Amino acid sequence: MSTETEFSTIGKRVTKPDARDKATGRALYATDLVVPRMLYGKILRSKQIHAKIKNIDTSRAQRLPGVICVITAEDTPKIAYGFGKDNLPLKFGKVRSLMDEVAAVAARTPEIAAEALELIEVEYEPLREVTDPFEALKEDAPLIHEQRADNLSMVFDYVHGNIDQGLDESDHLVEGRFDVQFIAHSCLGPCASIAEWQTDGTLLMKTPTQVPFLYQRDMADVLGIAGSQVCVEQPYIGGGFGSKLDLYPYEVIAALLAKKAARPVKIEYDRQEEFLYSPVRSPMVMDVKTGCTKDGQLTVRVADIWSDNGAYNSWGAVTPLVSMQTASALYRVPHVHFYCRIIYTNNPYGGAMRGFGNPELTFAIEQQIEELAEICGMDPLEFRLLNANQPGETNLAGMKITTCGLSDCLNKSAEEVDYKKRMTEVGSDRGVGIASAIHVGGGARIYPSDGCGVIVRINDFGKVSIISGSTEIGQGSDTILTQIVAEELGVPVDWINVVNTDTDVRPWDVGVHASRTTFIAGNAALKAAREVKEKILETAAEILKEKPGKLTIKNGEIISIENPEKKLPLGKAIRSKHFRQGGSVISGEYYYDPPTVHQDKEWRGNISATYGFGAHAVDVEVDRETGKIKVHKVAAAHDVGRVINPVGAEGQVHGGVAMGLGYALTEQIQLDSGRMLNPNFTDYKIPTTMDIPEVVPIFVETNDPEGPFGAKGMGEITMVPTAAAIANAVYNATGVRIKSLPITPEKVLNALKAKEQK
Amino acid sequence: MIQFEYGCPGSLMETTSILRNNPEAVLLAGGTDILVRIKQGMIQPAMLVDIKSITELHGISSIEQNGLRIGALTTLTELVENDLIRNRCPVLSAAALSMACVQVRNRATIGGNVANASPAADTVPPLMAFDAELEIFADEDIKRVPIGEFFTAPGETVLQENEILTAILIPDTARKAHYIKHTLREAMDIAGVGVCVSRKTQGAPDPRVVLGAVAPTPIRVPAAEQFLSEGKIEEACAAAVDAARPIDDVRASASYRKDVIYPLVKRASYAVFAR
Known part of the structure; x- marks a missing residue:
């Protein structure tokens, strides 16, 4: 693999091609x-x-x-x-x-x-109505779907290791009930x-x-x-976030x-x-137990979960598929039991949302990591590093961890907030907290296929069209594909156009979810571009009377590697194929389906070709008299394999952190008998620019061998650890642990009062 | 289709005559509240009477020695930016700046904020803390009503059907004041609790303690004022808590609102009584 300095566009700050139209209001959304x-x-x-x-x-x-x-x-x-x-x-x-x-x-x-x-x-x-998931499970509860025996829509049950053995081997065990709320995707479109x-x-x-x-x-x-x-x-x-x-x-x-x-x-x-x-992010009540040995080695993790699915099964109903991976794969834990009930109620039904079950359980797990570290008398950072996932491991869920920058993410994010020093400071209202995350980064085979097709064509003048099955939803994937093709073909990015047309023209794709587009569509685009390049070089070789292997394309010109004065404009090579008997168009296509497996009945198998890791370290201040939390800084470190476009990668971090902050502190769909009380942006409070602290994106580049130019997916993981990190920082500042989202001033104040009364 | 008649009178006389002939007409100033309520189907007025062309409702001027007359159509942005306001009553500028967003502040008026009679209106606690008076055009005559006597219930005031709020008068601005708007979010939010404390800059402090969003109307707390004039801040805070009658709603619970009154009154009091 080449080093970064050799790249012409990979790793460069490329402006999204749609940015101008969107900023000036020219872009037509469905509503227009x-x-x-x-x-x-x-x-x-x-x-x-x-x-x-x-x-x-x-x-x-x-x-x-x-x-x-x-x-x-x-x-x-x-x-x-x-x-x-x-x-x-x-x-x-x-x-x-x-x-x-x-x-x-x-x-x-x-x-x-x-x-x-x-x-x-x-x-x-x-x-008779039922809007409480616990009530809905009772024998005399009204049936939401009367053809069913009860209101239990589905159950997800996963085990690895042996829980009894894990409990036996634990010197310390922490248990607690955590709950997370209904939230809305709040897409601008x-x-x-x-x-x-x-x-x-x-x-x-x-x-x-x-x-x-x-x-x-x-x-x-x-x-x-x-x-x-x-x-x-x-x-x-105008944004999807899974909705x-x-x-x-x-x-x-x-x-x-x-x-x-x-x-x-x-x-x-x-x-x-x-x-x-529109569908919501479903709330969950999570009874979680984590154990460790006296020297801080994790031994056991049990998560027992009730999820309020609402009245119908949409993708919200299968979010435990990912929560399960949080349970089985975040840190190395030999004995894990995950059990989740999807419960029908008369509430709004849940859809997919960024992180898909991962921020939920991470909120619980990462708080218990700190509780255990404290019991062990260890620095929580050291505790995490001791248990962190490592490259080259296959975990007990069958997930093959190839590249893994978790330890680097932990160290770098911690350093940015001076974690080690500030963690032990007492007597101030400021606190620091940290939390880690793992998420699929190389697609996710939740269907029998995880494929995407890409066609790359090049016209008479050397202009390149990418026709991809993948979908740009504002995340910047079209820019990523453009850069990948530009790099491989040796043309400037502005020679490339991503054609967004209909399903009759575009090749097939599973869809934009599971942080998969950079990785999956990126690999397809890379290989389609490679085919185009080979065809171009063959044609150019005839004209330049060189072997194709001795030619390359740089900045839109075909040149001989050994005799750089021997060169040919790209368009000329293409035209030579068009203006001849028996000629051809130059195009390439590739259907990339990653080397992964569909999970078996026990939910085991390598579902993703690689995994993303991250850690957020935060610096907060708590007003002890009002319970208000001010977040001063979020240092967000992510193992993204390789940064294709720093502008896009930073954007994902800023967006994920903002969404994570809303989840942590202010957002909540308030329901009264299934009726939303705050269906507007005045009372459904997403953070404003005034609420966003300093966000420091840190990228750990592990150069994944399967990723396009080493890249992994990163769309979702950026919102996963934020809420947990903030909860940990609030504890560090005040000594009260809030196990319920959002962490409202009222919950903090009540917890502080309860602590004083003890 | 939402339909209503639209009137655009050029004078107060013309306005009252329209109001007399159309008892269901509603006055339109900035429209940042009314138009939203119409679009949401909360109200269906038969007629909107747009008073923005009435010149005497505009303008900020100096009255008496160091008083202010603020035309009812003064926008929140003008409150933020106007030098007279910033110099003589900076707390009113700060309260206006805490409201909504730039676009809304450019349209919304102080008269609208007062006359809508929201218990959480941000300009009201500072105005009450300055003993503001409201200038009301009624029956071809002008009368003055102390702002403390203006509100009767959420959304309700003493204004009669053919009366128009024309200006807000602050007879004496020689006070130091501090307003705290307690919200969950740092912008685009409505006060969960609002607290304004003021004192005279010369002579006896004659303090005012005003609470917003914790009762059906913004309230003054005379007991707290008495304690403050005796220098008893803690007692004043407790009196403020006692006087509050908050409710539970989507923005905060009643008990939380009660909980934060104490520290907020304390902070506002220290801010105006420091040194």
């Missing part, structure tokens, strides 16, 4: 789109949290001038969808939450559609889709999904048509309305609807 003859769809939601639908009368709505059509479940194939096959696009027979879709209208204007909703009369017969049926019977969806190719199948299944009849086009996407990982009823409803109206239909959410009707 208008197509000719378009109608506006609106959805009537349930007014009841749990009820039978006795009757729906849409006649008055249908008669309202400007209304084109009104649909209920009766107008649909009633095919349940979602990976639990427990959700209908329009509900039939009963409603299970206030998110539930009961009827929908397509009208000439959004105002008429809204007025029509008011005219739909729904007769409900209320049922709310949900919006346009459905349009073509004359050939194809459904064209303009929609901001993160999974365009899986979406084709899901949409086809729920409509009862063939996957080939669904084409997905993604406009600019757009599933197909949602509103998109199916847009398609159904468009079919019935025989016109394109757009459905878009305003901010309040985005809060009320």
Whole structure:
């Protein structure tokens, strides 16, 4: 592997190609789109949290001038969808939450559609509700899905080692109950889709999904048509963070309305609807136990978890797949038991969200690490270093840790806040804290495939097009692919264009999730570019009368390595292939599917081709009289394999830290009987710029052998350890340990009062 | 479609005549509150009467010796930036700066903030701590109401249907004051508890202790003021806690609001009584 100085664009600060359009408002998001003859769809939601639908009368709505059509479940194939096959696009027979879709209208204007909703009369017969997951598990609890025996949607059970042995071998054991809250993704771009049926019977969806190719199948299944009849086009996407990982009823409803109206239909959410009707991050209650020997070697870890899934299974229901890895793989622990119940309630249902179960359990585990370190009389940093994952290990979950910069991340982040010295200081209201994280960094084979296809083409003038299955959602992946192809092909980045078009043109990809795009699509792009380069050099070799192996491409020119004066502009080589009998276009394609396995029934197997590691060290100040926490600094060190684009990598750190701070301190969906009380940015408090402390991104480059130019994925891990680090710093400052998120001033103050009374 | 009639009178006389003929009309100043409430369907006024073209509602001027007359349409940004305000009543500038964001501050007015009668209105505790008076145009006449007598309940004031708040008067600005807005977030947040303490700069301190967001209206706490005038800060804090009648809502619990009144009153008191 070459050293950094030899790279032309890898590791350089490259401005995102979409930055200018986004900054000037020229970029068109789904909410901005208008197509000719378009109608506006609106959805009537349930007014009841749990009820039978006795009757729906849409006649008055249908008669309202400007209304084109009104649909209920009766107008649909009633095919349940979602990976639990427990959700209908329009509900039939009963409603299970206030998110539930009961009827929908397509009208000439959004105002008429809204007025029509008011005219739909729904007769409900209320049922007993259950919004507490513990209550929902009781024998006499009302059933959310009455065809099931109970409200336990799923159970995830993982064991390695032997828990009894682990407990026996433990000199010290800490136990505690931790809880984490409902939060919202708060994407700047709310949900919006346009459905349009073509004359050939194809459904064209303009929609901001993160999974365009899986979406084709899901949409086809729920409509009862063939996957080939669904084409997905993604406009600019205003953030996803996992929220757009599933197909949602509103998109199916847009398609159904468009079919019935025989016109394109757009459905878009305003901010309040985005809060009320898009999926959430599910809360968890976690009983966690960790043990160690007297010299600080971890022995055992037990996590017993209750997750409030809400009324339907979307991707939130499988977040334990990743929490499980936090349990099995964060540090070396010989005996681990992870058990998680996914519980149906009448609350909003959970979707995927950045970190996917990892920040949740890390919040608990990393606090217990500090509790044990304290009992052992060890510096918590030393305790962590003693137990840290090491390169070359295969852990007991079958995860092959190839490159691993965890110890470096711990040391460098700690140094940035002067951790060792400040940790032992007493008598101030300032405190320092640290927490580590592990997350997949080389894709995640949660489906039988973890592949992505990329096509690289080059035109008559040497301009390069990347046609990738991967999806840019603001994370900067198109820039990464551009740099990778530029580096491999030896052309300037501004000669390259990433073509974002529809699923009919783009090669297949699983989707943008699991921090996989840089790694998976990056490898595909690298290898597709390599094919293009070989073809170019072959052609150039004929013209320059050199062996292809003696040629290279630099700054868009083909040159002889030995005789640099022998050179050929790139476009000339390409044109020579176009302007000849028997010529060809120059393109390359590659489908990269990493060397990983689908986990077995015991949840073992190397799910990712490499793993990312990180540590956040924070410096906080606690106001002991009001409980308010001020975070002064977050030093965020991450093993990213190699930084492809420092601008993008720093952006991921800043964004992840900000999201982690919100999770730690201020964000919380407040529910009263399943109804959100704060569906607006005034009362759902994401941090503002004034709340963001100094953030110091630190990159540890371990140069992963499987990664493109050594890179690993890093999108999610940047938010994983923040909340735990802050909780540890609050303890360091005050001596009170807050085991409940968000760490509100009220919780801190109450804990301080309780401590004083002791 | 949200529909309403729109009136744009050029004078106070014209405004009151519109109000007389349209009892359901609502006055529109900056619109940062009203328009949001209309869009959210919380209110459906038949008519909006835009008073922004009425010149006598604008402007900040000096009155009496060191007093201020602040036109009701003075924006929060003007409160932040105006030299007269910054020099004579810096606490009002600070309170205005703590509110919302630049864009909203450019539109929102002090008259709107006062007349909306939110218990958490940030300009009100400082105004009460300066014994401000409200100038009200009523029946072709001008009357003055002490701000402490203006609020009757959340969103409710003594203003009659055809009356207009025209200006806020601070007869004497010779006070030192400190306002603390306690929030969860550092910007774009609404006070969970607001505390303003003031004292005269000359002679007997004659302190004021005003609490926001802990009762149906912003309240003065005479008992705390009495203690402060005797130099008893701890007792004043306890009296403030006793006087508060906070509620539980999405921003904070009642018990937490009670808990923080004590330290906040203490801090504000030390800030104005230091040296």
